[in-house]
Amino acid sequence: MNGNDITALGFTGKAVGLALQAARSRAGAGVPDHDITTELAHVQHHPETFTDDPDYAELARELLALQARVPDTLRDKPLPYRQWGEDLIEESARAQMDTAMRLPVSVAGALMPDAHFGYGLPIGGVLATDNAVIPYGVGVDIGCSMRLSVLPIEHLERDEEMRLLRRNTRFGAGGSWERKVRPDHEVLDEDTWREFPLLRQLRDKAAEQIGTSGSGNHFVEFGTLSIEKSDLGLQPGQYLALLSHSGSRGFGAQVAGHYTKVAQNLHPKLDLEARKLAWLDMSREEGQAYWAAMELAGRYALANHEVIHERVARALKVTPLVAVSNSHNLAWRQQLPDGREAIVHRKGATPAAQGQLGIIPGSMADPGFVVRGKGNSQALESASHGAGRQLGRKQAERTLDRKAVARLLEERGVTLLGGGIDEAPQAYKRIEEVLARQADLVDVVAKFTPRVVRMDSGKEDI
Known part of the structure; x- marks a missing residue:
């Protein structure tokens, strides 16, 4: 496996080098590539179970450190936000905006009168976040x-x-x-x-x-x-x-x-x-x-x-x-x-x-x-x-x-x-x-x- 293979699995930053190091160690022990890929996926999604593993501990700790920066837990209730043209906005768009306003990084938002259902953030949604950027908050057609x-x-x-x-x-x-x-x-x-x-x-x-x-x-x-x-x-x-x-x-x-x-x-x-x-x-x-x-x-x-x-x-x-x-x-x-x-x-x-x-x-x-x-x-x-x-x-x-x-x-x-x-x-x-x-x-x-x-x-x- 090489760096491109690791990146394709979704690892980023320092975790790429640590994952590659672990993969090479496992390959040196005779583990097939497809098994290593499966192991890396497990580490990625459950790093807390690998903190004592001789090959994956350092990678697991890095992934846990990433997760610790901002918890993934949603707020119990959405932050308040204004809507314009509420009578023109479908309920599914409001529901999406509610979810966005429950994110732990969200700080303010608004919904425009042309709003309708989209991927992630509704079309017509405006969302302010604290030191975080959301790719689907921008959309697939970046810069449209x-x-x-x-x-x-x-x-x-x-x-x-x-x-x-x-x-x-x-x-x-x-x-x-x-x-x-x-x-x-x-x-x-x-x-x-x-x-x-x-x-x-x-x-x-x-x-x-x-x-x-x-x-x-x-x-x-x-x-x-x-x-x-x-x-x-x-x-x-x-x-x-x-x-x-x-x-x-x-x-x-x-x-x-x-x-x-x-x-x-x-x-x-x-x-x-x-x-x-x-x-x-x-x-x-x-x-x-x-x-x-x-x-x-x-x-x-x-x-x-x-x-x-x-x-x-x-x-x-x-x-x-x-x-x-x-x-x-x-x-x-x-x-x-x-x-x-x-x-x-x-x-x-x-x-x-x-x-x-x-x-x-x-x-x-x-x-x-x-x-x-x-x-x-x-x-x-x-x-x-x-x-x-x-x-x-x-x-x-x-x-x-x-x-x-x-x-x-x-x-x-x-x-x-x-x-x-x-x-x-x-x-x-x-x-x-x-x-x-x-x-x-x-x-x-x-x-x-x-x-x-x-x-x-x-x-x-x-």
């Missing part, structure tokens, strides 16, 4: 984000908008650009890629997918931006705009999967209902490594948007008048109202500090909004990241009528390229209702009305 570019063009024909989106965007779980036209970006040259083995392995995949969008609710669309206030530095009026929603692609997903497993292995006794909320200590190597990878994935996701918008602008031979972007699947170091610093996870929530601009989209047929944050401390300076689902994907595929969806798109004047029935407007809450529930979190400064929308094709195309 929005970007809007206001273009200096009064009008484009619909056929031209369709052509531009087809030529300058790529979608799908494995989507990438052909090698001869593959774009580049300075984020791919950052030193962080070389600092950790996992990032070195993922850099080539990230380079293949730069400037592309995933599946699900990711999109690139042309539409009309109606500016109501001068926050964007432009006069009130109507403008042509490009809006995109994308994330960190396969790179971010693999970072999330790897470090979630690491966190779960560090907390083997964590209650089953909180298993996906296992955390990493920020003072230890594992937490620092995830944080570096997470921040890189956030920058990479924003770079994807930049490439997409630059390609379209270059094809039009224009420079955007202004651009706005924000991430809504990330963790930040943030000072709480009581003065202490915490790690604030926003999983499907838009940062909304005082004066901060952000984007809250609706659906393929509903408007999106540029907003200005009010810095509400009870919401941990956050707002919703969209309308939020009211039908799960499978439920939408089973129950929605494709002809009715097509009629709605036609009524709204929306041309759809791709897009599955699971992303139909009827699968989402009404964005106007969601915005109405958070008037104390954000002000609306502009409204984006979609016209030509490109998405990945779902299982059941509309």
Whole structure:
């Protein structure tokens, strides 16, 4: 066995070397590799029974020391937290948030009006923790984000908008650009890629997918931006705009999967209902490594948007008048109202500090909004990241009528390229209702009305 084999079992930090040392000792005694793997798993999950074992005692003590830092025991009751749009939030999302607020590392939280059930932390959940980061508190699509570019063009024909989106965007779980036209970006040259083995392995995949969008609710669309206030530095009026929603692609997903497993292995006794909320200590190597990878994935996701918008602008031979972007699947170091610093996870929530601009989209047929944050401390300076689902994907595929969806798109004047029935407007809450529930979190400064929308094709195309 080698170090990679040990790491694949979920050992991290100092425990990797101790596990490798123990494995070599057992191999020297003639124990087969598959038996050693089984033994290591037992040590990992029950280190207290190996503290006197001649081969595994040192490893067991290190694992116990890790566990002793913060007990895995949940609080009896969740800490109190505010909900916005409580009448719009499903009970399963509240139950997930309750579990998150019972974590021993949690210190504050909030639930946005677009909240719905997710993995670990609910989508629309905001969670502050003490010196700990939760990979599933950030989400699988690390750095999922929005970007809007206001273009200096009064009008484009619909056929031209369709052509531009087809030529300058790529979608799908494995989507990438052909090698001869593959774009580049300075984020791919950052030193962080070389600092950790996992990032070195993922850099080539990230380079293949730069400037592309995933599946699900990711999109690139042309539409009309109606500016109501001068926050964007432009006069009130109507403008042509490009809006995109994308994330960190396969790179971010693999970072999330790897470090979630690491966190779960560090907390083997964590209650089953909180298993996906296992955390990493920020003072230890594992937490620092995830944080570096997470921040890189956030920058990479924003770079994807930049490439997409630059390609379209270059094809039009224009420079955007202004651009706005924000991430809504990330963790930040943030000072709480009581003065202490915490790690604030926003999983499907838009940062909304005082004066901060952000984007809250609706659906393929509903408007999106540029907003200005009010810095509400009870919401941990956050707002919703969209309308939020009211039908799960499978439920939408089973129950929605494709002809009715097509009629709605036609009524709204929306041309759809791709897009599955699971992303139909009827699968989402009404964005106007969601915005109405958070008037104390954000002000609306502009409204984006979609016209030509490109998405990945779902299982059941509309």
